[in-house]
Every structure is written in structure tokens, then in C-alpha cells.
Amino acid sequence: MSSPTASQFVFFTCQPGAEQPLKAELAASQPEWRLAFSRPGFVSFKCGDNVGAILASRQPTFARTLSISLGRVSNSSLTAAAHEVWQIEGVAALVASQESIVLQVWQRDSLLPGENGFEPTLTPLAEEVRQALLAAARESDALTDGHLIDAKVAPTDSVVLDVVMVEPNEWYIGWHRALARHQRWPGGMLPIAAPDDMVSRAYLKMEEALKWSGLPAVRGDVWVELGCAPGGASQALLNRGFQVIGVDPAEVDELVAGNPRFVHMRKRSNEVRRVEYAPAKWLAADLNVAPQYTLDAVEDVVAHPSTSIRGLVLTLKLADWSVASPELLTQYIERVRSWGFRDIRLRQLVHNRQELCLVALHSRGQRRMKRSRRRPTKGAPDDSPSGPPEVRFDAPTKMVPPHHLR
Ligand SMILES: C[S@@+](CC[C@H](N)C(=O)[O-])C[C@H]1O[C@@H](n2cnc3c(N)ncnc32)[C@H](O)[C@@H]1O
Incomplete structure (x- = not known):
């Protein structure tokens, strides 16, 4: 998929392998949407220009997250990619339209939960990218002081800027509103700590x-x-x-x-x-x-x-x-x-x-x-x-x- 523009694409992250039932759900609920690009754990659709219809849609059972697409960045330089994000027209317009904004960065999963001890989590790379994005925002004045809020204390309905790392150097940028509890956490990953003596998953x-x-x-x-x-x-x-x-x-x-x-x-x-x-x-x-x-x-x-x-x-x-x-x-x-x-x-x-x-x-x-x-x-x-x-x-x-x- 070439650069999606604001309001023309919607993307979801899901469990790797669950793309098929996710697509089936969307084929049933949004028959006019067209599959655009997918990877294990990531599915995007061309959904027409009707943002209202996308926003009125419910998050499917198999989707961990839903984002309205604003663009895509692919650059092997972390710093350059971070600067590119803030230059996307839709991102600049989104930030300018909001008094405060939440930034969430996460990587698509490529393993099943529990596979070889893997559990979905915020990866160190995602945190590194988040820090690079914040540094680029400060340098380019894309975000002013106080503009960025922590999702945990953000009011319900806050706008969240999503950066999904489909590959380490290929990011999809979108946004959603933090309404449901899981929407306050990157990738829909509510914070859960496994105790040392955990009996089973x-x-x-x-x-x-x-x-x-x-x-x-x-x-x-x-x-x-x-x-x-x-x-x-x-x-x-x-x-x-x-x-x-x-x-x-x-x-x-x-x-x-x-x-x-x-x-x-x-x-x-x-x-x-x-x-x-x-x-x-x-x-x-x-x-x-x-x-x-x-x-x-x-x-x-x-x-x-x-x-x-x-x-x-x-x-x-x-x-x-x-x-x-x-x-x-x-x-x-x-x-x-x-x-x-x-x-x-x-x-x-x-x-x-x-x-x-x-x-x-x-x-x-x-x-x-x-x-x-x-x-x-x-x-x-x-x-x-x-x-x-x-x-x-x-x-x-x-x-x-x-x-x-x-
Ligand atoms: C996935 S395991 C449950 C894991 C468990 N909830 C835990 O927290 O560790 C499924 C369990 O269902 C039990 N099971 C299957 N049919 C059952 C039934 N009719 N009544 C009670 N237990 C049943 C099996 O014995 C098995 O221990």
C-alpha cells in the first residue's frame, strides 16, 4: 500500500494468525471496505472517505486496536523516521486540533501469546521509538510543553496518536480515542504483571x-x-x-x-x-x-x-x-x-x-x-x-x- 491519506484507511492490530476471523467479521459488518495491506498481526482496509462511518463502527472481537490511518513512514534511520512522522499533514492537523494528545507506540506481534515463553508486551524498541518521536517533536516544535499527556491520567475520549511498528523501520501512523479501558494502553495491552509463582497462563x-x-x-x-x-x-x-x-x-x-x-x-x-x-x-x-x-x-x-x-x-x-x-x-x-x-x-x-x-x-x-x-x-x-x-x-x-x- 502506498501512503494512505487521512480518512481513507483504517488499520487494526490483532493476534498473529487471527487476521482471517478479523477479516470475516469486517466483511460482515463493513461490506464496502476493501482489504488494503496485511501482515500477521496487522490488517488495514480502504474504507472510503466517510470518517463518520468508521468512527461509528465497533471494534471487532478479534481486533486489539483500531486506528484511523494518517500515513506511513519507512526509513532505516530512526531519527529521520521520527521527524517524518510529525511532518505528515494529518498528524500535524491532528496535533494542532487538540489541546492535549496521547502518544502510543507498539510493535505488531509475530508470535502467539505463550509461544516459546512469549507474551505480548511493550518492547524496548517501541520505547526507543517513542523517545525518538518525543525528541523529534521537541526539536521541530511539533508538540509544545504540556501538549502530551499520559493515557493513565488523560480524560476519557482523549485523542491518541498511534504509531504501529509493522517492521522495525516501517511504521503506520493513525489515531483513535481512548474510550474503553484497553484503548488507554498501547496495543490494547493492559498492564498485567505475572507473579513469580504463577500457576498457569x-x-x-x-x-x-x-x-x-x-x-x-x-x-x-x-x-x-x-x-x-x-x-x-x-x-x-x-x-x-x-x-x-x-x-x-x-x-x-x-x-x-x-x-x-x-x-x-x-x-x-x-x-x-x-x-x-x-x-x-x-x-x-x-x-x-x-x-x-x-x-x-x-x-x-x-x-x-x-x-x-x-x-x-x-x-x-x-x-x-x-x-x-x-x-x-x-x-x-x-x-x-x-x-x-x-x-x-x-x-x-x-x-x-x-x-x-x-x-x-x-x-x-x-x-x-x-x-x-x-x-x-x-x-x-x-x-x-x-x-x-x-x-x-x-x-x-x-x-x-x-x-x-x-
Ligand atoms: C484450559 S484448562 C483450565 C485452566 C485453568 N482455568 C487454570 O486457571 O489453570 C481446562 C480444564 O477444563 C477441565 N474440564 C474439561 N471438562 C470439564 C468439565 N465438564 N467439568 C469440569 N472441568 C472440566 C479439564 O480437566 C482442564 O483441567
Whole structure:
């Protein structure tokens, strides 16, 4: 792709290998977009001149990030490339239109999370490029003092200038607004530290799911985890002060099993009496089975009259991409919605492998348990069958363009 110009291209970063389901999602939701350039972990589209339509689109399940393209820089000199970025017309106009701006720089991933110990992270090279960009901005007066803000303290809706390093010397420049939590972090990578005694990678997935979704669980709440062995996700829950009922016929690591706030039911989920789940407010599932079986197991719990589960964190394993077609993703969401959950988010987390994370709450504003369809709670506003369901593929990424791009 030659130099894309402002408002004509949009680009996404994703897990390497997830380009195909990402493209399928976009073919379904944005049929007029045309694939422009892609590499493992990076996909761009020509999307016409209608910035409003791009901004109104939702971030797809398989996208870690979404950026409106402003240009591309390719130069083997780091310093020269950094200067070129600030000279891009769209970048200068974006910066000039904003009182403050956030700068995010990251590298596309070329390995799967967990592959040979690899975990997505901000690389030293990305930090070096960021420093070079800041130095070039100071030298060329592209950014004035106080113009640059830290995403952590930036107001919601702040404009973020994105520099994606597709190759070390080939950068794609774009922008987005920091609305959802993950949009405040370069590459959508929420900061998650692996403890030295981490029992399994599931710890990272659970931490990311909790940080991304902001579920209103509080210390002391009881979780049930279906498929808890060896125990990484339960370890994350325990470290946050929750109590956990772990269900799995397999052995749980002693670090988790020995925690007084953990109870191991060494059975398959369908062998546990539902009444045992009664204290639980939250349910996590991470079963190594196809999504429909995970959903069957979860439905058995949440639809039972003796349980009152407020929210879900489900890992849906994708044996192959055919179980992640746009139609099936919609079916998974619709099925969870049929249990009374209205705030449903689906995303391939940065730490997910070939799997997705589905998080659900009964309602966004009113976070209390609605009874299963078998026992509707009379008079509860959520029970109105005519009320529109709130179904979201990830948090909304509706963005208002900076003035010069409207
Ligand atoms: C990916 S592992 C779970 C990892 C775990 N969440 C962790 O944090 O380490 C999948 C687990 O699902 C369990 N499993 C599969 N089917 C199950 C079922 N019907 N009921 C309970 N556990 C099940 C397996 O025994 C296996 O330990």
C-alpha cells in the first residue's frame, strides 16, 4: 500500500494468525471496505472517505486496536523516521486540533501469546521509538510543553496518536480515542504483571479479563470456576481477595488448593449438585471443549433456580477458526442473552491464545441478579421483554473525529 491519506484507511492490530476471523467479521459488518495491506498481526482496509462511518463502527472481537490511518513512514534511520512522522499533514492537523494528545507506540506481534515463553508486551524498541518521536517533536516544535499527556491520567475520549511498528523501520501512523479501558494502553495491552509463582497462563487471562471488563466484584465475593485446574485463574481471583469454588476432575496446584478461601470440587461440572453453587455471585469457565459445550455447562448452572450468578467470565476455545464465524459469534452472544444477561462483551484478549473471552452482566447500570427465565422477577425493569438488549462486541469505540476531520 502506498501512503494512505487521512480518512481513507483504517488499520487494526490483532493476534498473529487471527487476521482471517478479523477479516470475516469486517466483511460482515463493513461490506464496502476493501482489504488494503496485511501482515500477521496487522490488517488495514480502504474504507472510503466517510470518517463518520468508521468512527461509528465497533471494534471487532478479534481486533486489539483500531486506528484511523494518517500515513506511513519507512526509513532505516530512526531519527529521520521520527521527524517524518510529525511532518505528515494529518498528524500535524491532528496535533494542532487538540489541546492535549496521547502518544502510543507498539510493535505488531509475530508470535502467539505463550509461544516459546512469549507474551505480548511493550518492547524496548517501541520505547526507543517513542523517545525518538518525543525528541523529534521537541526539536521541530511539533508538540509544545504540556501538549502530551499520559493515557493513565488523560480524560476519557482523549485523542491518541498511534504509531504501529509493522517492521522495525516501517511504521503506520493513525489515531483513535481512548474510550474503553484497553484503548488507554498501547496495543490494547493492559498492564498485567505475572507473579513469580504463577500457576498457569490462565492467571494472565483472568487478570486481563477483570481489568478490561471492570466487573463490579468486590473482595469476599464468591466465584465458581468451571475447569479450574491447574489453577492460574483461581490464583488471580484469590489474589484479589475473592473466594473460589473450583470445579475440575484434574489436580489443582497446591499453592491454590491450600488457600483457605479455595474449595476444590474434584468432579466434572455436571456431577456437582447445583445447590453447591448457591453462594456464588460470579462464574468463570475455562473448559477445554468446544464453545457450545462450555455454554451448555454454564447454562446448567446459571439457569438453575438455586443459583443467582450476576456475571460471567467465559473462555471460549476455538479449535479452528470455523467456530469463530460472525454468525457463530452472534449465536454465542444470543445464547448468553437468552439467560437474562444484557451487557455482553466479546473480545480476543491480548493474552488469549486461540480462544475468546466473553464477559456478561445482567445489566450495565443495574448490576443485580435477574432471575433465570424460569423464575422471572416480577416488576423488575430488566424483565421487560420489549426492552432492547444491550449486546456489545467489546466496549463501544464510537469516536468523534477531531474537528479537522469532520
Ligand atoms: C484450559 S484448562 C483450565 C485452566 C485453568 N482455568 C487454570 O486457571 O489453570 C481446562 C480444564 O477444563 C477441565 N474440564 C474439561 N471438562 C470439564 C468439565 N465438564 N467439568 C469440569 N472441568 C472440566 C479439564 O480437566 C482442564 O483441567
